[in-house]
Amino acid sequence: MNILITSLARLLIFPGLVFAVPAAWFFLWVERKAVARMQGRIGPPFMQPFYDFIKLVGKDTPQRTGASGMLMKAWPLIAVSAAAGAVGLLPVLPASGGFQGDLILLLALLEVPSMCIIAAGFSSRSIFGEIGSAREAVLSVSYNVVFLLAIISIAASQHTFRLDTLAQLPASPLRWLGIAAILVCLPAKLHLNPFSLPNAEQEIYSGPMTEYAGPELAMWELSHGLEWVAATGLVATLIAPQLTLWWVAALVFVALSFFIVLLLSVVASATARLQIDTTVRFYWQCTLIFAVLAVASALFMRLRA
Amino acid sequence: MKLWNRLMCYCRRRSPWLFHMNSGSCNGCDIEIIASLTPRYDAEQLGVRLEGSPRHADILCVTGPVTHNAVEAIKTVYGQVYGPKAVIAIGSCPATTNVFIDSRTLAGPLNLHIPVDVFVPGCPPRPDAIILGVAKAAAILAARGNKPAAVASEPEVVGECAGNCTCCESNAKEVQA
Ligand code: SF4
Numbered sequence: 001m002n003i004l005i006t007s008l009a010r011l012l013i014f015p016g017l018v019f020a021v022p023a024a025w026f027f028l029w030v031e032r033k034a035v036a037r038m039q040g041r042i043g044p045p046f047m048q049p050f051y052d053f054i055k056l057v058g059k060d061t062p063q064r065t066g067a068s069g070m071l072m073k074a075w076p077l078i079a080v081s082a083a084a085g086a087v088g089l090l091p092v093l094p095a096s097g098g099f100q101g102d103l104i105l106l107l108a109l110l111e112v113p114s115m116c117i118i119a120a121g122f123s124s125r126s127i128f129g130e131i132g133s134a135r136e137a138v139l140s141v142s143y144n145v146v147f148l149l150a151i152i153s154i155a156a157s158q159h160t161f162r163l164d165t166l167a168q169l170p171a172s173p174l175r176w177l178g179i180a181a182i183l184v185c186l187p188a189k190l191h192l193n194p195f196s197l198p199n200a201e202q203e204i205y206s207g208p209m210t211e212y213a214g215p216e217l218a219m220w221e222l223s224h225g226l227e228w229v230a231a232t233g234l235v236a237t238l239i240a241p242q243l244t245l246w247w248v249a250a251l252v253f254v255a256l257s258f259f260i261v262l263l264l265s266v267v268a269s270a271t272a273r274l275q276i277d278t279t280v281r282f283y284w285q286c287t288l289i290f291a292v293l294a295v296a297s298a299l300f301m302r303l304r305a
Numbered sequence: 306m307k308l309w310n311r312l313m314c315y316c317r318r319r320s321p322w323l324f325h326m327n328s329g330s331c332n333g334c335d336i337e338i339i340a341s342l343t344p345r346y347d348a349e350q351l352g353v354r355l356e357g358s359p360r361h362a363d364i365l366c367v368t369g370p371v372t373h374n375a376v377e378a379i380k381t382v383y384g385q386v387y388g389p390k391a392v393i394a395i396g397s398c399p400a401t402t403n404v405f406i407d408s409r410t411l412a413g414p415l416n417l418h419i420p421v422d423v424f425v426p427g428c429p430p431r432p433d434a435i436i437l438g439v440a441k442a443a444a445i446l447a448a449r450g451n452k453p454a455a456v457a458s459e460p461e462v463v464g465e466c467a468g469n470c471t472c473c474e475s476n477a478k479e480v481q482a
Contacts, residue, residue: 205357
């Protein structure tokens, strides 16, 4: 009973929905504000993502009929729920069994929004949506290999696939290598410059999102924000030192996530969009070698131990 | 319910997303729209975002004197913007067809084809005038609320050229002198 209540509280309150939705809006604001500051502008007001969300909810809903229409309505909802579930899994507070902190489930849930984006672009039947989806598919094949290898190397070197146990173990040098590799993958996962190919604005309109409007677009914005929270939260959990006081742990978690968002936004505003073949080559040639080395040394360490 | 409506009005005013459409403009007005997003003018402080797809936009910004080729495109794009929506005619071209008046290639001005809410005259208008126009259009959107009034009753005219100034006349005199 107690476990049920704590896991429900985690899923719904912290780091679940009640924390995650405002955090998603906050991170979206930090991203836009950081880009604006880097360009010498003042940038949007603090509540801007909230205003955008409410306004989008109040717009007309597109009429969609038939099976593909139903699918188009479903994709943003699936993406939001998967991203919210991923945030709820993060073991910020000391864990107590259950699904809490299961690394494999977390990775699977983190992958769902990008699958939804690919499917959404193709089911919208817009030429720009299809180009965007094709790019997203190519991109996710390339960065995911590195991303998964980096996580496997961290997990294998420390003999566990549970995020809460990983967070408690002292960080080995190999883990820092893995974290660096994950950080290299995050811009592609979050569609930021220099890898903002799938939603390349002005170039292919809005990519997979071209045909979405109103409340559905609001859901996409929200799922993007939740992806921010989940992805930066994953890195923050791996970096964060283990603390006993729960509120200090929560504060450190939020602060670390904030700095990662800041770092990624600054990189995004300092770079320009790369071509798709350059991006794929970057992930397959440079980063893959790095990730394979990390996994090999992790396995080697494990054999010796 | 009343509270929700008030919140919605407030958010509509604070988050105008634009879609920019060129109907045969000389590119002068288009450059000024971009200039209003640059560091010097920074329209993003008002929540303005230039969107890639008309489906995402609230406000359609049309530049240019509306050539025959552009008429159907303008009507299509206007239909693609989901309501509540507003239209801004940027520059003197869409308002009056400007220097191209009487040309046989034109079907302008713009308000013959779609309802226009705000005119921002000028050739090209200054970025501050464009930002003022966007703010006016956002206020119109918020005031209309959930009642989809398709036709604007009385279009607003904003910017330096909206008054009875004599800039153009004095310019012409200077050129003649
Ligand atoms: S109003 Fe002037 S600057 Fe703008 S499109 Fe027309 S001619 Fe060009």
